[in-house]
Amino acid sequence: MLKISNLHVSVGDKPILKGLTLDVPAGEVHAIMGPNGAGKSTLGYALSGRPGYEATEGSVDWNGENLLDLDPAARAARGVFLSFQYPIEIPGVPALTFVRTALNAQRRARGEDEVTAPVFLKMVKAASANLKMDFDMLKRPLNVGFSGGEKKRMEILQMALLEPSLLILDETDSGLDIDALRIVSEGVNALRSPDRAMLVITHYQRLLDYIKPDRVHVLAAGRIVASGGPELALQLEAEGYDKYLPQAA
Amino acid sequence: MSAWPQLDLTDVATFPSRRVEAWKYSDLRRYLKAPPQPSPSAALTGPGPFCDLGGEAIVFVNGVAVGVDAFVASGEQALRLRFVSDAVETGHSTGVRVSARAGAKLLLLESHEGHGSAYVAHNRLTLDVAAGAEVTRIVLVEEPEDAISVTEAQVKVAPGGRYRQTIVATGGSLQRLETQVAHGGQGADVRLDGLYALTGDRQTDMTSVVDHLAADGQTSQLTKGVVRDTARGVFQGKIVVERGADGTDARMGHHALILGERAEIDAKPELIIYADDVQCAHGNTVGNLDESALFYMQQRGIPLDEARALLTQAFLIEVVDRIEHEDAREVVRSWLTERL
Numbered sequence: 001m002l003k004i005s006n007l008h009v010s011v012g013d014k015p016i017l018k019g020l021t022l023d024v025p026a027g028e029v030h031a032i033m034g035p036n037g038a039g040k041s042t043l044g045y046a047l048s049g050r051p052g053y054e055a056t057e058g059s060v061d062w063n064g065e066n067l068l069d070l071d072p073a074a075r076a077a078r079g080v081f082l083s084f085q086y087p088i089e090i091p092g093v094p095a096l097t098f099v100r101t102a103l104n105a106q107r108r109a110r111g112e113d114e115v116t117a118p119v120f121l122k123m124v125k126a127a128s129a130n131l132k133m134d135f136d137m138l139k140r141p142l143n144v145g146f147s148g149g150e151k152k153r154m155e156i157l158q159m160a161l162l163e164p165s166l167l168i169l170d171e172t173d174s175g176l177d178i179d180a181l182r183i184v185s186e187g188v189n190a191l192r193s194p195d196r197a198m199l200v201i202t203h204y205q206r207l208l209d210y211i212k213p214d215r216v217h218v219l220a221a222g223r224i225v226a227s228g229g230p231e232l233a234l235q236l237e238a239e240g241y242d243k244y245l246p247q248a249a
Numbered sequence: 250m251s252a253w254p255q256l257d258l259t260d261v262a263t264f265p266s267r268r269v270e271a272w273k274y275s276d277l278r279r280y281l282k283a284p285p286q287p288s289p290s291a292a293l294t295g296p297g298p299f300c301d302l303g304g305e306a307i308v309f310v311n312g313v314a315v316g317v318d319a320f321v322a323s324g325e326q327a328l329r330l331r332f333v334s335d336a337v338e339t340g341h342s343t344g345v346r347v348s349a350r351a352g353a354k355l356l357l358l359e360s361h362e363g364h365g366s367a368y369v370a371h372n373r374l375t376l377d378v379a380a381g382a383e384v385t386r387i388v389l390v391e392e393p394e395d396a397i398s399v400t401e402a403q404v405k406v407a408p409g410g411r412y413r414q415t416i417v418a419t420g421g422s423l424q425r426l427e428t429q430v431a432h433g434g435q436g437a438d439v440r441l442d443g444l445y446a447l448t449g450d451r452q453t454d455m456t457s458v459v460d461h462l463a464a465d466g467q468t469s470q471l472t473k474g475v476v477r478d479t480a481r482g483v484f485q486g487k488i489v490v491e492r493g494a495d496g497t498d499a500r501m502g503h504h505a506l507i508l509g510e511r512a513e514i515d516a517k518p519e520l521i522i523y524a525d526d527v528q529c530a531h532g533n534t535v536g537n538l539d540e541s542a543l544f545y546m547q548q549r550g551i552p553l554d555e556a557r558a559l560l561t562q563a564f565l566i567e568v569v570d571r572i573e574h575e576d577a578r579e580v581v582r583s584w585l586t587e588r589l
Contacts, residue, residue: 048548051540076550088545092563098549101559106550141563158549 079165148175185210285340312341363392408435420451434463
């Protein structure tokens with residue numbers, strides 16, 4: 001399970017997270033909601049190890065290891081997956097090559113055998129069919145010229161193939177129309193399992209209609225200021241974040 | 250390229266210095282203060298990088314032709330042109346003439362294979378592409394890091410001819426790869442590509458001049474490079490559109506990655522246009538690998554070094570992908586991949 005204790009993170013000289021504490025047990029889906037600028041994306045980047053997001057205090061325990069001691073690729077090999085709000089375009093690297101390189105790098109890091117090309121192709125064909133993705137699209141450079149919905153589907157496809165145990169979804173609903181949102185959410189829901197923890201970062205309650213959380217936390221001014229069940233999300237949708245702002249200040 | 254006399258390795262007065270505009274980034278006189286002793290004869294070593302593609306061969310070892318030293322293509326043919334250097338601190342020169350008759354389709358596979366050290370090589374190629382002929386010239390250059398070499402190609406593309414060129418180089422102490430194209434227009438179509446990947450203290454200079462002499466000619470030029478350590482890449486591309494060469498369509502791009510804090514790129518793209526109705530464009534960028542792409546790749550489990558290598562290769566491979574001849578393209582692809 002994930003145990004974040006008193007996490008302080010700075011970007012440059014600016015403190016963003018200021019003592020964030022949060023437990024996510026395996027098998028649970030936790031939503032992180034909060035106003036703009038609260039530090040939601042910073043949390044995702046800090047957990048996945050983005051350069052420039054420096055943890056100055058606290059720890060992130062993941063299955064007995066402090067994630068903060070590991071580089072981003074080592075964290076990925078231990079199951080950490082950050083789904084980007086704006087997935088990056090990688091010109092010149094076909095999506096298939098990219099995912100296979102990632103999968104085999106993770107397997108090597110874990111001391112497992114690499115997946116051969118035919119086996120990999122079979123895996124991808126099945127996974128892309130589930131997401132109603134055009135297989136030919138995967139021969140194109142990763143995310144280059146993809147629509148917002150296609151990029152998010154590509155993220156879900158990578159999740160399905162890499163099988164992470166800690167999923168962090170950063171504003172996955174942004175830029176999606178209702179149909180794409182449904183397909184993406186179904187993809188995420190299909191990955192719910194007793195040995196997988198999920199952190200769903202979102203500004204709006206809308207996504208949580210599709211991906212039902214076990215717990216909802218409010219992140220404001222760099223800390224968790226309230227936690228509750230799914231009903232908390234509905235309350236936030238109705239009342240806004242205003243009441244949490246003075247409390248956090 | 251200028252009024253500067255033809256380079257002659259036996260005459261120091263012909264060695265251009267940086268005061269000659271076209272040589273300002275490759276100061277030959279600073280590298281070569283006196284004429285080198287002539288290279289001794291040497292035995293041919295190795296089959297060359299294009300050996301699996303067959304065809305005819307012209308081979309020079311230390312400037313001496315092993316067999317014929319000229320070639321006329323008719324019909325569909327492949328010619329391997331090998332400039333082999335195997336010398337230490339000596340110099341050699343050679344010249345070769347290749348022509349493609351009307352209707353010929355020539356695949357010219359040129360390799361510069363350097364052995365030994367600190368040699369000076371001067372190669373001249375005269376290439377005639379007749380109307381209705383097509384020549385694809387692919388050049389792989391691999392030389393010792395202390396070698397000096399100057400390769401000059403004079404290419405004459407007749408009206409309606411097609412010329413495709415791709416030069417791939419890993420650099421030397423001073424390495425100049427110059428191409429001059431007299432472009433006959435009237436539907437003549439020229440593609441002039443280059444790729445350099447330099448490490449250590451290596452240097453390469455890709456210089457080209459395309460002179461559009463008549464109307465309705467096309468030129469497409471793409472050069473990409475990566476420099477590491479203290480390496481230095483030079484790109485000088487000049488496209489001239491002469492008076493009356495209306496309807497010319499010319500595009501030039503040079504894009505480079507600097508992956509070493511002390512590495513250097515010198516780029517000088519030039520368009521000189523004397524005609525009115527033309528389409529010309531050039532683009533030049535020099536940068537580093539995209540940090541957000543590197544993080545994204547690491548986040549998916551790809552270690553940093555592997556992510557860098559993958560992005561670098563992806564950046565360069567665009568040039569290789571433009572080679573139309575499939576077998577040649579794959580030879581270049583693996584040749585390059587082994588050297589990145």
